[in-house]
Amino acid sequence: MKRRTWKPVKPAKKENQETPKEIKPLATDLKINQETISQSLGNSADIVTREFTVNQKKVMIIFLEALVNKDHIQHYLIEQIINLEWKTDAVSNDEMFQQLKSASISASELNEIDNFQDLLMDLLDGNSILLLDEYPKGLSIESNGVKERGVESPTTQQVVRGPKDSFTETLTTNIGLVRKRLKDPNLRLESRILGQKTQTKVSLIYLHGVASPEIVEEVRRRIDRINVDFILESGNLEELIQDKTYTLFPTVFNSERPDEISAGILKGKIAIMIDGTPFVLLVPALFVDFFHSSEDYYQRNDISTFIRGLRFLAFFLALLTPSTYIALTTFHPEMIPTILLVSLAAQREGIPFPALVEALMMEITFELLREAGIRLPTPIGSAISIVGALVLGQAAVDAGIVSATMVIVVSLTAICSFIFPSYSLSISVRLLRFGFMIAAATLGLFGIFVGILLLALHLTSLRSFGIPYLAPFAPFIPQDQGDAVIRKPKWGLVTRPRLVNQRDIRREDTPKPKP
Incomplete structure (x- = not known):
């Protein structure tokens, strides 16, 4: 398949652009x-x-x-x-x-x-x-003496089994955490200075002979064209190098776990480290990468496959549960069992709002509680998010503003949105959910099906540094299905991703254990 490449655009010259200053030598006095x-x-x-x-x-x-x-x-x-x-x-x-x-x-x-x-x-x-x-x-x-934060446990990507260290705000420390795991002389490190005011150090890390030279060169081009005043966090750089496509889905992966970044480098990807932030970028990023956790490779393959299946199920539940409820209660009550339909009708008898307004009120309220819990101090935030949701939900049901079933639907949706290992994907699902709710209130199940079709078309059109976003599903690559939704045993994962890596495809040749 022909790979779509990104062509850098030269910035237009400003009329009053300053000429570069001459280098002033040191004086002898x-x-x-x-x-x-x-x-x-x-x-x-x-x-x-x-x-x-x-x-x-x-x-x-x-x-x-x-x-x-x-x-x-x-x-x-x-x-x-x-x-x-x-x-x-x-x-x-x-x-x-x-x-x-x-x-x-x-x-x-x-x-x-x-x-x-x-x-x-x-x-x-x-x-x-x-x-x-x-x-x-x-x-x-x-003689740098600025106090630095030590290596601590990750705060956003917790695991039950696996390493407990995370990146820090110091670039040299982060590079050391990767080199500690990848003791390979082919590990390459390239440095850049970005930001005219901040002069931020940026490093590219990849495995020579494993990473695709075309992708490495593409990353270099996108970074070298950057001309901004400041780079304070990896999010600033992510916006400047991602594929210029309007999408809610993240096309650059980020993580604060050294083991996850090291595993990505071993697959042929390129890590981008920025001084001053513990979050490291990894490109190219595929859709399935946001469902994978580093812990998947530390558990047995059957356990990992089951957990991955739960994450994909949670994706559809978080995206479609409120809209399906709205479509069934508004346009298709005949599809609901009679006993359940009578119960829903009794609950909604005194509700003054249609199902869409009811769902929007509950979803927006929960989003406000979630953001309040994040911004407040940790001891207070957890109490606000849990107690506030229980109190407001029960009070709304008693007051006849929303039905008890709607509280259950919103709660299930919220729980499913917390399952994703990547916070970036969780935000995308939260935003798309509102679009599906409006489509369901307008056209019923037909609107949901149209929304799913448009979403699938959009995902298949996305690229991350020239790699199809939905690989290995679209295009379908049979050899890579062993580490997509399911995870084969360790002795069965003998190849690297086909589209990400085109050179050193085979990574190990461990024989199957004999009984």
Whole structure:
């Protein structure tokens, strides 16, 4: 099948677009360098300057107090430089600079700089700048001291069995969590800097020889064309690289679990890590990926298959239960058993609203309670979401505003929407549910069938980085059905997804266990 590719569009040039600034080299005078740095940062109060004399030469260290570890600067930088032993006082500036460089080699990252652009970027990145008087170069020394959150348990993708660690807001930590699991020399890491104001570090991670070169190149093109002021979270980047199709369904997968991202990389996908967020993007993303959980591969295949079946069933129940109730009670009462129909008629006898208005009131109320439970502090939020739903539901039934059956329908719908491992898919289902309810109130079951047909057509038209969104269902790939709705035993999963990976298809060859 011919793959649809995405063509980048060059942004139109602005009439008053500024020309790029010329690179300004460092001066040989320490005072000039200090004044230039202070002026560039608006004479910020957290700029710290330490000046001292070494071997009859002036040396200056500049750093931002809020970003560095001052103990590290004092003990591993200043003291080492002051305690340097010089064989003679007659040392050239170049020799002295190299000696200072060797004295600072205990730092994990050490770079030479010769212009103010690089100096300011390293300074804002938490590095210390070492300058030597009468010498046009400096040293950028790693001394970042910003407090970082440690590796903790995931908050959005809980599992019963499996690893309990999650990504953090630190890019280097996240890369280490993946490398800890994928000890393969073919693991490739590419870095980018995005956001003119934030200068956010972004890394692409994939397996060379497993990931499709075409998809890797497509990811590079989409990222390299980005020209924005800020990238603060992976959601900012997701909107800029996803396929330009108007859809409610997510076409970029995100996760805070290192094991899930590592498993995706092993399938031939590309991980995109952004500094400052624990959520890592994974592309291309298929529709079935949002029904899979990393725990599926830690349980036996029969248990995993049953749970996956529940998730697909929950998808249709969460999407169609309210609309089916509206269609049957409004247009097709003859399809309801007589005893149940009499019970429903008795319940709705004093209800002043039609079924659609009744369902909309309950659904919107539940959505408000759900959002209130998320935004409030944890101890209060859980009480509001549970007690509020019970109290409001019972009060609405007693007041004759809604029927008891409608409360059951909305409750079942809410429970089903919580089953999905991916929060992104849950939001899509919640929004689509309202469209199906309106279609059911307008045309009955016929409106629901038309809605399902349009939804299927829409899903089949979607692509994620050139890969059909509904694969392996449309196009139907028999070899990949063993890890779609059902999950074959581990010894049966011997191939990677066909459309995602076109090179190293076979991933293992474990014989079937013998009794």
